[in-house]
Amino acid sequence: MVGIRIRTLLMALGLMAGGAQAEEAYIVLQSTTSTQNSGLLDHILPGFEAETGIDVRVVAVGTGQAIRNARNGDGDVLLVHAREAEEKFVADGWGVERFDVMYNDFVLVGPKSDPAKVGGGTDIVAALKAIAQATAPFVSRGDDSGTHKAELRQWKEADIDVAAASGGWYRETGSGMGATLNVASGMEAYVLTDRATWIAFGNKGNLEILVEGDPRLFNQYGVILVNPEKHPGVRAAAGQRFIDWLLGEVGQGAIASFRLDGQQLFFPNAR
Template identity: 45%
Template sequence: MNAVKVCALAAVIVLSLGVAAARAERGFVMLASTIGPIDAGIVAALEDAFEAETGVRVRHVGAGTGEALKIAQGGEIDLVMVHAKALEEKFVAEGYGTQRIPLMYNDFVIVGPPADPARIRGMKSATQALTILAERAAPFVTRGDKSGTHVAEMELWNKSGVKPSGSWYKVYEKGNEGNGPTLRYTDASGAYTLIDRATYLSLKKEVKLEVLVEGDEALLNRISLIPVDQKRFPRVNAPDATRFVNWLTAPEKGQRIIAGFGVERYGSPLFFPDSVRWHQTNGK
């Protein structure tokens, strides 16, 4: 059974063991989150800090953005944390979510072997780098799972005008397990891939891959919150989900934690605050 199915099944099992009853009362929020922030550790850090301050428990299930939104469409989730704008807008437009709320961002990078046989190192344009990878049939690994990372990758290919195909373009069969396994597989394959910087930094000591292309505006990875609509699913704990959202987006609360997360271990933050209130307060 793949990781996405395990995550979905875990959500069902947890709910059947009493979470459904807990959600009917104040004090419990169920979150469906994209896998990257979970693997980085920031989801647990935010949940724990919120619970310590408010007494409200938050628990999560993890899946790629597309699957996380599908899980939420079952009505057993109060809030989603995802990073694929087109899929998010569709989720809201179809009446499953109330609105997209900016939370934080990091960026994607293109990584590859230190020898960089395709010679893309230092390129400022991600689309140009992808075009060269395709022209030179350099091995490239894709998650291929409609996750936020996969959607971002496909958007870049579309901008480049290239439709990747052929033996050089490898769909990782376990890509839906997340960016961590995908990065390890890419490393073992001596290939290139698009990955979020947080995942790369967290696994940097375990892989030989190096960041070759970075800094392009097109590589920004914005992560949003979407409350599930209580009008559609009466079981949704909208009051506590809203309380959690307000806490996450408050400059002195969740945004402060985001701004400092990873600095001690990596020397720089893994994510950057992106809430409206954060920008209003900090003038950015």
């Protein structure tokens, strides 16, 4: 699965030698709150660590922050969900190559009372227009995460200026998905969330899924090795070994086997 370019790069850096492998007893994975809060990483990482002896140290933040951390050299592998930003990360030379790993989707959650009357819909843009028209409370992560980026794309398509509504019916938490869902639960507000975090979330209160199934809510995850030519301290051999495992039969099977309450949370689609 490792491309010729990647192998050549690793060999040129002398990272394929046994001594280098021994020094690479761990990697730092910059990833998202959704992979951590859902329990996915706790489910899949022990298998990789047992097979390879490589410890995976996870930094779980919003996608935007994870990319900035990786660009600063504070990580070896990036596992996030904002394709355009990921592709730019590679195009700018900070990452070696991007691979699809898995997907799920976003859902619009809101109070059972549903003041904007969007329940049962499958059109996210129409739902957001209705929420804005009703000035019903909406809680956003507001943290440049993959979920926040996806939400802003939908508001833009709906031609709604949420910046103008900030502090009124539109509230930003600047926090992760779990904390934002807690705020939405307390306010009985609408919120866009990834389905995996929603399923794992324990404080649903009066919230429920109101809009789902729109193709615009597709949520793809990608994995990238941080470029050791930019940051020589990157544990490239161990990082690439993790990527190969994640994209291979065992890693993809581990992703597929992760379930909560009988529901599959992520769907592997490495090519």
